[in-house]
Amino acid sequence: MLVTIIILVLSAVFFVNGKIRSDLVALCALVALLVFQILTPDEALSGFSNSVVIMMIGLFVVGGAIFQTGLAKMMSSRILKLAGTSEIRLFLLVMLVTSAIGAFVSNTGTVALMLPIVVSLAVSAGMNQSRLLMPLAFASSMGGMMTLIGTPPNLVIQNTLTSAGMEPLSFFSFFPVGLVCVAVGTLVLMPLSKWFLSKKGQKEGNALTGKSLKQLVKEYGLSSNLFRLQVIEDSRLLGKTIIELDIRRKYGLNILEVRRGDVSQHRFLKTITQKLAAPDTILQAEDILYVTGDIEKVQLFAEDYLLGMLDGHATEETLQKNKSLEFYDIGIAEIVVMPASGLINQTIKDAGFRDKFNVNVLGIRRKTEYILQDLGSERIHSGDVLLVQGTWSNIARLGKEDADWVVLGQPLAEAAKVTLDYKAPVAAAIMILMVVMMVFDFIPIAPVTAVMIAGILMVLTGCFRNVEAAYKTINWESIVLIAAMLPMSLALEKTGASEYISNTLVSGLGAYGPVALMAGIYFTTSLMTMFISNTATAVLLAPIALHSAIQIGVSPVPFLFAVTVGASMCFASPFSTPPNALVMPAGQYTFMDYVKVGLPLQIIMGIVMIFVLPLFFPF
DSSP: OOOHHHHHHHHHHHHHHHHSOOOOOOOOOHHHHHTEEEEEEEHHGGGGGHHHHHHHHHHHHHHHOOOOOOHHHHHHHHHHHHHTTOOOHHHHHHHHHHHHHTTTTTTHHHHHHHHHHHHHHHHHOOOTHHHHHHHHHHHHHHHHSSSSTTSHHHHHHHHHHHHHHHHOOOOTHHHHHHHHHHHHHHHHHHHHHHTTTTTTTTTTGGGSOOOHHHHHHHHHTTGGGEEEEEOEEEEEEETTTHHHHHHHHHHOOOOEEEEEESOOOOOTTTEEEEOOOOOOBOOOOOOOOOOEEHHHHHHHHHHHTTOOOOOEHHHHHHHHHOOOOOOEEEEEEEEEEEOTTTTTTBHHHHHHHHHHHEEEEEEEEEEEEEESSGGGOOOOTTOEEEEEEEEEHHHHHHHTTTTTTOOOHHHHEEEEEEEEGHHHHHHHHHHHHHHHHHHHHTOOOOHHHHHHHHHHHOOOOOSSSSHHHHHSSSSSHHHHHHHHHHHHHHHHTTTTTHHHHHHHHHHHGGOOOOOHHHHHHOEEEOOOOTTTTTHHHHHHHHHHHHHHHHTTTTTTTTHHHHHHHHHHHHHTTTTTHHHHHHHHHHHOOOOHHHHHHHHHHHHHHHHHHHHHHHSSSOO
C-alpha cells in the first residue's frame, strides 16, 4: 500500500513540475507498479485496451475529419453570427452549446466534436483559442451532469442504487444539478479564463513561414483574370487533348486546371476530381476549365469551341463569390530563383517546369512588378519569384532542386491545412450517425463501437487526403497518458489504499451529521479524481457512500450525487478526465494552468454543491 501511494505522490509531483512530458511520467509510474509487482503485466497494460482509450483515438479521427472537411468552419461561422465580435457573447455561447451537447453525448465525444469548431471560431473572431478551450472541456463535464447518460459516474451511482434494491433515478433526475453546475462554472470561469489563459499560445500563429494560399491568390491577382468555361454536350472540344488546342499560341490563354465531377459508380467515395491541365488531358462533357487571360480572348475562345462561360459579364463582387482557385489535390507555391541558377536568361517555356516537374508557372514577381501575361516567352532573371501550380507532391519535389531555386514556405504543411469542403456533407452525415448510435438505447451498438465505425467511415469516404492524414490527427501523448494512468486506480484498489483512505475520512466525519459526512465524501471523491479516472473513483466510493448513509439512517441519494458530482467536476488536473487531456495540447496548457483555473472552480463548485444537493434530494 505504501509503495503505491509513494508512486502516486511522485507522479503528481512530476506532473506539477512539468519538466518531463506527462505521458513519460505516466509510463514511468506504470513501469514502477510492474517492477514492485503491485500489478501483473496484464493488469498494467489493461489501460491500452480500455474502451475509453479506444474511443478517444476514434474521436480524434472524427474531430480531425470535421476540421479537414471544413465542417467545423461552416458550423463556427453560423455560431459566430450569433456572437458577433463580442468575446463575452462568444464565451457564453461556447459554454451553453457545449453543455447542451454534453448532456446527451459523452464528454469526451463532445470535446472532440466541439474542439475544431471552437478553434475555428476563435481564429475567425480574432480571439485567443486558449481562453476558450479549457472552459470547453469543463463545460462538457458540467453538461454531462444534466442526464443519466451524460457521464459514466452517473451510470455508476444508478447501478449502485438499483443493486441495493432501491428506486432507480430517472433520465432527467440529474437535470437541476447539471443546471447549477453550468451556471456556477460559467460565472467562475469568465474572470478566471481572462486572467490566466488570455496570454497562452499567442506565438503559435507566428510560427508558420511563407504566405497562405489566399494571400498568394490575392497578391498575384489571380482571381481578377480567372474564368471558368464548361465543356457542353455539343462542344468542339469533346475528345480533344489540351495540346491539340494550342490555346496559348492562338489565344494567349492558360488552362490552369480541369475540374471534373465523378462519373463512377462510387460517387459517395469521391465527388470531385481536380486535374492539372496536362498536354495529354482528354476533355469530356461537363468538364470545367479554369482559364486565365484577357476577357475578350476568353470570350472568343468560348465562342469558337462552343463552351459555356460560367462567369459571364457578372460584376466583380459576384465573380469573387462564384469562382476561386480551389486547393484540394492541386496547390500553389512561390520559388525564388538563385543568383547562380542555370535558368537565368532562359524563357519560362525553355525552363521546362511542366516537362520536368509537371507544374505550371502562373506568374512572376520581379521586385515590385507582377507579370501574369505571355509568360511562355518571358525570360527568367536572378532573384525572380515564380508562382507555380501543381499537385502538392510535385511542388514538394521542387524543394529538392535547391541549386537553382528555393521553395518558400512549406507546401506539404499548406496541403495539410487545405479543407476538403466538398466532403463536408459526408462528414456531417457520419457525425450525426455516430451521435444517434450513442444517444439512443434501442440501437444495440456500444458507444465505443459507434465511434470506431464513424472513424473508419471518415477515412473510407475520403474525408481525409489519405490514411496517414487520419493518423496525424491522433494526439498520442494524451492517449498514452490516459492509458498509462488508468491502471493506477486498479493498484490503489488492489492494495487497499483507496478503501483505507475513504473509510478513515468517512468514519471520522460521521458523528458530525449528514452534511459534514456528505462534504467529506464529496471532497474525498474530488481529491481522488485528481489522480485517478472519474469512473474508477465513482466505482470505489459509491458503495462506501451508500453504506455510510444507511449507517446513520438517512437517504443515500444526496450522498451518491455527491460522489458523481465530485468525480465529474474535477478541473484541477489535466488527466483526471479525458476532456481535460484532449484540450491540453491544442491550448498549449501546462499542469499549473489547470491548477490556477481549475482548482478554484473545483473548490467553489464543491462548496455550492454541499448546500444545493440536500435541497434537491432531502436527507
